[in-house]
Amino acid sequence: MLSALNRLEAGDLPSDTVEAARRLLGCVVVRVLDGCVMAGRIVETEAYRQDDPASHSFRGPSARNASMFGPPGHAYVYLVYGTHHCLNVVTEPTGVGAAVLIRALEPLVGIEAMQARRGHPKLTDGPGRLCQALDIDRRFDGENLLGSETLYLLADAPRPAETILATPRIGISKAVERPWRFVLVDSWRRSD
DNA sequence: CAGAGGATCGGCT
């Protein structure tokens, strides 16, 4: 199932973060844990640019968000609400703080392993849930998703614009109106 | 150094 797909390469990722958020839809997140493979297709993303009051990078670099200013294709992983981790793919050149939040996956491989980690029917539908399902936490902050053996991305064909729904982002209190959340309509199952 | 507030989730009313 995954054998037809190649690794995502730096050239696949548009330099503009909003375009990158669209491009990542349909691509696959792979997690190798103790020789067990888990994978899911990206069906929901959000763009966070540096000139964006809702972005962690808006006020410049800090200890927490440093990896947002690192090379594109690396991971930015942070803890929210003291309980949940969120996975981002860093975009834009080194020195610019921007990233794409991965909000939901369609489970493809290793579903039983995900179920065992989650203990709840919803496996990868939500940024915190998918991180728990795939065992992703701050250890992966700064990880090179284009070269890692334990957490990496596979490219799939860019999705046509008519298959992508753009909506306001979820759970933010600033720049609420920007339609920078992107969902593959085929997998639109969250009602918001 | 204290305090507030999250890019969420799950259980309960």
Added chain:
DNA sequence: GCCGATCCTCTGG
């Protein structure tokens, strides 16, 4: 729908 959990980071004094 609402609310509590839970802890790290940033802010202001």
